[in-house]
Amino acid sequence: MLVGTFCRATTSASAARMSRATSRGAVRSPPTSTPLRGRLRERLRERRTAAHASRSGTPRPNHGALKTYERELHGAYPHHAAGNTLGLWSRYPLRGVERLDLGGAWPHAIRAVARTPVGDTAVYAVRVPSVRVTFRDGFTVRRRDASAARPAERVARDRTRHVVVLDDLNGSLRDRGLAPLTRGLRPAGGGGSGHGQGFTWPAAFPVVRLDHVLVRGLAPTGATVLPDLGSDHRPVLTGLRSVR
Template sequence: MLAVLSGLTAVLLAFHRAVPNSPGRLGSLIEAFLPWFGIVVLFLLVGALLRRSALALVAVLLPVAAWTYLFGGLLLPAGAAGAGDLVVVQHNVSDENPDPAGTARALVDAEPDLIALQELVPPALGVYEETLAADYPYHVVRGTVGLWSKHPLTEARTLDIKPRDIEEPWSRALRAVVDTPQGEVAAYVVHLPSIRIGAGGLASARRDESAELLGRALARERAGTVVLAGDLNGTVDDRGLAPLTSRLNVAERGFALSFPAALPLARIDQVMAGTATVAEVRTLSATGSDHLPIAARITRH
């Protein structure tokens, strides 16, 4: 039985893209929690050791190898930081955050070059602007998303990633050009629609539609270096984010599980880069949000 379970787990890890997404977007649901299959692999390994079965031990090496291939690199130490690296903090601050000033100060303590925020609403928006102004003199806000920068910002504009079935005003994406000492960077700040898990499976149609619209915008991008930061309501393994992950690089080191803050199960807050490498990603201390902030170090090619 252990050998059979090991084989099935290895097949699921290695060929998760072959799992159909219908009904209930089953494939996306599995991919959202794919790293946690490591716990299954650990139990299989312990079971094989307790049974002292040579067949079970050999069989469990298959899911061990599959998991290590997919996620083992995230556990390795990151390389040394370079002088031209760009540090980006991403945080969904929550529109119910009781301490926006404390949240802003916590993000500044990480000393990033860029801070990308979502769920910015009055009057908290004014608090963020006031608290961040001294260290981040350049900022732009569009709808409920904003970007703060140590470097000048130009060409700021709203991106239309609104799902077709949303009729009310909805503005949750922006693009701006950051004039860094190492050259211009096109920065995207986004908040994709929420997903829900229910009896019918994973409800992610709106998120997937917005991801597709954002992917089209990225395909038209002509800047040399691109940075995307946002609450994407999905992990980088989720096929629903393929329009983004097929065009941008994701973190090479670090799990940085960001949601929910009380017991993080998945990293749905992401920093990705084009013509650059996301060398590492890590979580920061909890704030008044239901998300943990993440900090990413980007190395340009």
């Protein structure tokens, strides 16, 4: 089973590029400025993504980008849920969709249960605020850490056997402020099951991994950071299998 994060579609055009790159798990001729070549292209053709999360780059919903995703991905991903600037698309039926309030003006998350071949899988799409540097307060992480703690409580009490958290945490998994959410979950890739460091930001020349796939009851089989598809973050594609 393949899952992925496809981040921050700031415009309808960038949403279309990301959609074409993921629809049916294959690349459908994205712009020449962001080609997907060689083994990556073949891998996406051979192995179809089960679910992915996408996020708008603005605090307000980008209805144009959302409509583009719906149009481009409907054939391959007929099941989807959206809330504010977050979207979750799946090959498998979704039920029990919850929109989770993380506090503040826009930070939020979506939870849904996907009926996958390995059984019910709770999928969370999470986006927390960025770390800010202000003249008055200096380097501030309080809003981000407080927002990350809210889905942590929901994940901790989730009784679903398989759990997948697709998140833009705006921080490294080594960040102690994110420990309430990452505790009890296994990271997929980024030095684990993938190759290299798995950096995702900034897209032009990534130097840090801000986007993560965290799992429980599943084991990662491989992880890939995809090329720049028109976002300020690079997408992450992860293979998962059931743990018996």
